Amino acid sequence: MEIREKTVDRNLLLELSGELDHHAARKAMEEMEMAIDAAVPLKLVLDLGGVTFMDSSGIALLLRARRRMEALGGNLMVCHVPDQARRVLDAAGINRLITIR
Amino acid sequence: MKTSNYINMEFLSRSSNEAFARVAVACFAAQLDPTLDEIGDIKTAVSEAVTNAIVHAYPDELGKISLKARIYEGNVLELVIKDWGRGIPDVEQARQPLFTTGGEERSGMGFTIMESFMDRLSVRSRVGKGTTVTMRKRISVRATGAK
Numbered sequence: 378m379e380i381r382e383k384t385v386d387r388n389l390l391l392e393l394s395g396e397l398d399h400h401a402a403r404k405a406m407e408e409m410e411m412a413i414d415a416a417v418p419l420k421l422v423l424d425l426g427g428v429t430f431m432d433s434s435g436i437a438l439l440l441r442a443r444r445r446m447e448a449l450g451g452n453l454m455v456c457h458v459p460d461q462a463r464r465v466l467d468a469a470g471i472n473r474l475i476t477i478r
Numbered sequence: 479m480k481t482s483n484y485i486n487m488e489f490l491s492r493s494s495n496e497a498f499a500r501v502a503v504a505c506f507a508a509q510l511d512p513t514l515d516e517i518g519d520i521k522t523a524v525s526e527a528v529t530n531a532i533v534h535a536y537p538d539e540l541g542k543i544s545l546k547a548r549i550y551e552g553n554v555l556e557l558v559i560k561d562w563g564r565g566i567p568d569v570e571q572a573r574q575p576l577f578t579t580g581g582e583e584r585s586g587m588g589f590t591i592m593e594s595f596m597d598r599l600s601v602r603s604r605v606g607k608g609t610t611v612t613m614r615k616r617i618s619v620r621a622t623g624a625k
Binding site for chain 2: 396398399400402403406430432433434436437440441460461464465468469470
């Protein structure tokens with residue numbers, strides 16, 4: 378799992394690529410939190426376009442991102458969700474909690 | 479039901495084996511000519527079951543996980559994931575959406591996803607003895623040339 382980071386003004390874009398399972402999730406969460414702490418963004422965009430596999434570990438990461446952004450008074454958006462990951466999010470009903478484009 | 483093919487494997491509860499398990503099962507299931515969605519669902523269900531064993535059955539130690547995949551006549555895939563770890567005190571509670579004892583790193587959606595992606599899910603567990611998760615999915619039969 379790799380995370381590429383771009384910050385413009387107070388918008389933080391994190392582009393995730395690779396497999397997001399339990400094995401990869403801890404490091405991914407740590408990287409995401411470090412990026413949030415450094416940028417203190419008003420808006421966080423998680424781009425899942427490069428994610429080749431995701432299980433419920435990815436849901437835990439998205440929920441963590443949501444909690445962090447709520448604590449900052451900011452917004453979270455998730456975009457470019459591949460089909461396999463979208464089926465996981467749909468099965469869990471996550472689209473009721475998080476904005477997915 | 480008559481078995482037409484099977485594989486048995488055993489591996490240590492290291493998280494690096496999650497990817498191995500789901501890819502191995504996906505390769506075995508490929509002979510049923512599943513759609514991309516079906517193969518994705520199978521890989522996800524395997525990943526959830528194996529992760530549960532790694533995180534919850536053996537939280538403080540490494541242990542043995544067994545994975546059996548069988549193909550029955552009628553294009554039915556059966557997966558049996560077994561551990562000899564701590565066991566689940568209350569299986570019904572564990573199957574509830576968002577229930578987890580795994581902290582913020584877990585979403586509590588593993589069993590919900592397994593149920594959603596497979597046709598049948600059964601969980602047998604005894605505290606101190608281990609847990610066996612059995613899942614079945616019928617793979618749709620596609621007309622030749624319909625890919």
